Amino acid sequence: MSIARRERAALVDTMRAVGPDAPTLCEGWDTRDLAAHLVVRERRLDAAPGILVPKLAGYTARVQQQVRASTDWAELLHQVAAGPPLYSPFILLDPLVNVAEMFIHHEDVRRAGPAWEPRVLDEQTTASLARQVSSFARMTLSKAPAAVSLTNPAGKVLATAGKGAPVTVTGDPGELLLFAAGREPARVTFDGDAEAVAAVRASRRGL
Structure with a gap:
C-alpha cells in the first residue's frame, strides 16, 4: 500500500472515530466539511479547479455545500476511503500529490482536539x-x-x-x-x- 493510501486510511479512521461534527484546523470547517472537500476535489471535475482558482471558488463552495448536505456521513467516508475514481486525474497522481494532502488533513483533524502529540512515523x-x-x-x-x-x-x-x-x-x-x-x-x-x-x-x- 502506498504512503498516500495509508495516510488516507488513517484519516478516514480518525474522522470515523471523532464523528461528523468534530472541529478541524481548516477555519470554519468541521469533519463533514473536510470530507465533502475531499470528495469534491477527487470526484467533481467541474468544481475541483475552484480549490486553487479564486475566480471559481464560489462555484466550488456551492458544490461542496451541496455534497455536504446531500450525502450521509457513512457515504462521505466511503467515498473518501475509496480514493479517486477511474475518471479522475488523481487516479494516476495519487502517490505523488496525495501524500501531503492526506497527511495534512489527517493532522487537521487530530490537532483540532484538546490533547494531541505528533505521531511517530516510520522511515x-x-x-x-x-x-x-x-x-x-x-x-x-x-x-x-x-x-x-x-x-x-x-x-x-x-x-x-x-x-x-x-x-x-x-x-x-x-x-x-x-x-x-x-x-x-x-x-x-x-x-x-x-x-x-x-x-x-x-x-x-x-x-
Whole structure:
C-alpha cells in the first residue's frame, strides 16, 4: 500500500472515530466539511479547479455545500476511503500529490482536539513527506517576507523560499509541511533575526 493510501486510511479512521461534527484546523470547517472537500476535489471535475482558482471558488463552495448536505456521513467516508475514481486525474497522481494532502488533513483533524502529540512515523513515511516539502514550499512560501530555509533536525535543508533576512525553520518533515500549510500547531523552531522571524510567523501561508 502506498504512503498516500495509508495516510488516507488513517484519516478516514480518525474522522470515523471523532464523528461528523468534530472541529478541524481548516477555519470554519468541521469533519463533514473536510470530507465533502475531499470528495469534491477527487470526484467533481467541474468544481475541483475552484480549490486553487479564486475566480471559481464560489462555484466550488456551492458544490461542496451541496455534497455536504446531500450525502450521509457513512457515504462521505466511503467515498473518501475509496480514493479517486477511474475518471479522475488523481487516479494516476495519487502517490505523488496525495501524500501531503492526506497527511495534512489527517493532522487537521487530530490537532483540532484538546490533547494531541505528533505521531511517530516510520522511515518510509518520513522520507516520503520529506520529498514533498520542496514542491509544497514553492507554492506556499514564495512570497515569504524573509529568506526561509526549511531544515530537518539533522541540519539538511529541504526547501528554501522567499526573500529578505535569513530565517531557518527546523522540524521533522511532516511538521515542516504543516508549517508551510499555515497550520499553527506545527512543532517547529525558528532561528534568525527576531523581527524577520515574527514576520514569517505572521505571514499568510498555505494554498
